[in-house]
Amino acid sequence: MINDKKLPLVADMRDESAEDIRLVIEPRARTVDAEILMETLFKLTELESRIP
């Protein structure tokens, strides 16, 4: 999705998990608001999902 430019606010994402989960998301610019970035991610990805 990052390569398809569906997430214009995100520059990079990588998985640094070891024992614990640790997904690192880098914003495209320092001016990007973290809350807004996460809202778009929640909307477009499985970071938010509906569990029956």
Added chain:
Amino acid sequence: MIDGQGNFGNIDGDNPAAMRYTEARLTEVAQLLIDGIDEDAIDFRPTYDGLENEPLVLPGAFPNLLANGSQGIAVGMATPYRRTMPRSCAMRPLHLIDNPNARSNTLLKYVQGPDFPTGGLIVDSRETIAEAYATGRGSFRVRARWHKEETGRGTYMIVVTENPLAVQKGRLVERLAE
């Protein structure tokens, strides 16, 4: 319930190892379910083919359905039972024993919502959750838990530490990065 040794699968969705590579034993909680079964505490009846015996009722000393949940699939319908924190699922039966006619609202004092093994945050309102518990229908919107980490000179990065249940981490990263 089961204390395993070896590869039992992981959150990326990789499969567990074949059974010849793993070992397992019952935990104390699992042993509570069959506590006293060899002391003639309950009645047995033959199974459907008469080859073995099964308990008529198995009164477990641990509320396993509440704690571990369950899932039933039929034609055209399915019913998942969600897990609950062990402490609060012990309180609920205790309250029901004292007050058999307790309403779901009072029971919600002990159980505020399900407990997902992978963590995450429920973003539904308290009313929506109460409604789901009262009617037995509904679903929960679960979000990943995240925080901001400053990396100096005003730049930052976002770190996700818990993702919603049933979302395989490996697949999530794959889909996001592609």
